[in-house]
Amino acid sequence: MVDEVSELSSTTTAPTVLRRLSARDRWVAILEKYVAGRSRPANDRYWMPEFETAPRAEIEELQREKLVALLPYLYEHSAFYHAKLSAAKLRPADIKSLKDLVKIPITTKQDMGRSVAAHPPWGSYSPLSEADWRQRGWYVFTTSGTTAAPRPVRMTHLDRRAWSLTAARTNYAQGVRASDVALTCTTYNPHVFFWGTHLGMEVLGGKLIPGGVPTQRRALFIEMFKPTVLVATPSYTLHLAEAMREQGLDPRRSSVKKLLCAGEPASGIPATRRRIEETWDAELHDFYGCTELAQAGWAHTCAEGVKLDVVSDHLPEDLGIWETVDPDTMEPVPYGERGLTVLTSLASEGSPQLRFLVGDFTVIDHERCVCGRTLARARGGCVGRADDMLTVRGLNLFPSALEEIIRGFEELADEFQIVLERRGALDELIVIAETRVTGTEDSERLARLIAEEVHRQCELRPQVKLVDPGTLPKTEFKAHRVFDRRTA
Numbered sequence: 001m002v003d004e005v006s007e008l009s010s011t012t013t014a015p016t017v018l019r020r021l022s023a024r025d026r027w028v029a030i031l032e033k034y035v036a037g038r039s040r041p042a043n044d045r046y047w048m049p050e051f052e053t054a055p056r057a058e059i060e061e062l063q064r065e066k067l068v069a070l071l072p073y074l075y076e077h078s079a080f081y082h083a084k085l086s087a088a089k090l091r092p093a094d095i096k097s098l099k100d101l102v103k104i105p106i107t108t109k110q111d112m113g114r115s116v117a118a119h120p121p122w123g124s125y126s127p128l129s130e131a132d133w134r135q136r137g138w139y140v141f142t143t144s145g146t147t148a149a150p151r152p153v154r155m156t157h158l159d160r161r162a163w164s165l166t167a168a169r170t171n172y173a174q175g176v177r178a179s180d181v182a183l184t185c186t187t188y189n190p191h192v193f194f195w196g197t198h199l200g201m202e203v204l205g206g207k208l209i210p211g212g213v214p215t216q217r218r219a220l221f222i223e224m225f226k227p228t229v230l231v232a233t234p235s236y237t238l239h240l241a242e243a244m245r246e247q248g249l250d251p252r253r254s255s256v257k258k259l260l261c262a263g264e265p266a267s268g269i270p271a272t273r274r275r276i277e278e279t280w281d282a283e284l285h286d287f288y289g290c291t292e293l294a295q296a297g298w299a300h301t302c303a304e305g306v307k308l309d310v311v312s313d314h315l316p317e318d319l320g321i322w323e324t325v326d327p328d329t330m331e332p333v334p335y336g337e338r339g340l341t342v343l344t345s346l347a348s349e350g351s352p353q354l355r356f357l358v359g360d361f362t363v364i365d366h367e368r369c370v371c372g373r374t375l376a377r378a379r380g381g382c383v384g385r386a387d388d389m390l391t392v393r394g395l396n397l398f399p400s401a402l403e404e405i406i407r408g409f410e411e412l413a414d415e416f417q418i419v420l421e422r423r424g425a426l427d428e429l430i431v432i433a434e435t436r437v438t439g440t441e442d443s444e445r446l447a448r449l450i451a452e453e454v455h456r457q458c459e460l461r462p463q464v465k466l467v468d469p470g471t472l473p474k475t476e477f478k479a480h481r482v483f484d485r486r487t488a
């Protein structure tokens, strides 16, 4: 399907030309328009106020325009989405408004995994041909996880430019400025959070120190180079702080003023947020997203919002359409009610997705934030993927709920594990936690208090085992805390 270029007047800065544009050209023109002229912040508060503070109706009209242009692009160039739309008896012209979005079936990680298995190595979801990839490709990110084959997510150089700007605007909203110096605690693996922050800092004009390995070296870098921003997983910030103390350094008196975190829920778990902020005497910021939709921008905190008791994450709605759905029926729930997140990406050439089930339980809030942004927010942050939810003795249990309780006990150190075993017909929940000091007096009493608190909040009585500091493996990247041995 091709359309007259005159329809493009609102989405391109190019002079009107009397030729017909392909679906691909139309979509690329939209992405090019986003990257044009936005390499500096508009003012001292907002990088892109035209989106970040836009009235709701304007945001929705922008989403509609982009969605209507995305459909033909995917229908013509992605065999995966062509088949998905055809199976639902849909053609691109059937999607005219945001209300029509629900007609499109939801896409899951499993759908994408099957596509990769049937069409290795890329799957058939990306609209890039082999020739496009050779000419325009930039990077392949792969999804993490140990059970499924990695799903490749390809990005083009245009995606890189757009993503860099989005990341810069996000860091800017979190209060990061060109004068800041960021230490990144990564080995530059395919984790999109670190790459996004790196790209954003480059656009922002900030300084970067790749921390390298091991942890002791990163601790030394903090002392030597005085970074103001630490980029790490939440668990790792605690591990690094401990390593500093072992070297006689005090993280609270360090140069670090902001902690940019992702990879695990952080500010959505109040006790974890308190523990991290108090450990560093610094402001904790969150990003929350997924590899498949990195260019659509991540849910993120803002500098003013993290001062509130309940922290919420902004959703960059000019770059994607967020929905929440019922976990059983997959039908949309009204805004303001809890559901699983579904995201349609409106910001990628190499990897746009339609109605992708990200799968965090979230409440979407449309109220203007204290920072003045009108973009919707995930109220209370994101506290866990539905995939992470455990069913124990018929009850649903999020590891984040246990984390909130464990972190609330000052006597406990930072490492803990949640173990599930089968005893006869019953599930056994075991919490193993490190104490701050060796041979804590009255440890039986402490274990009992923890068990009672878990029982009070989660209706499950765990067995609590307290172990000496240094017993459990240290978190070097993302924490691995849940060990479900019931089917072993």
Ligand SMILES: [Zn+2]
Binding pocket: 301, 302, 303, 304, 305, 314, 369, 370, 371, 372, 373
């Ligand atoms: Zn805000």
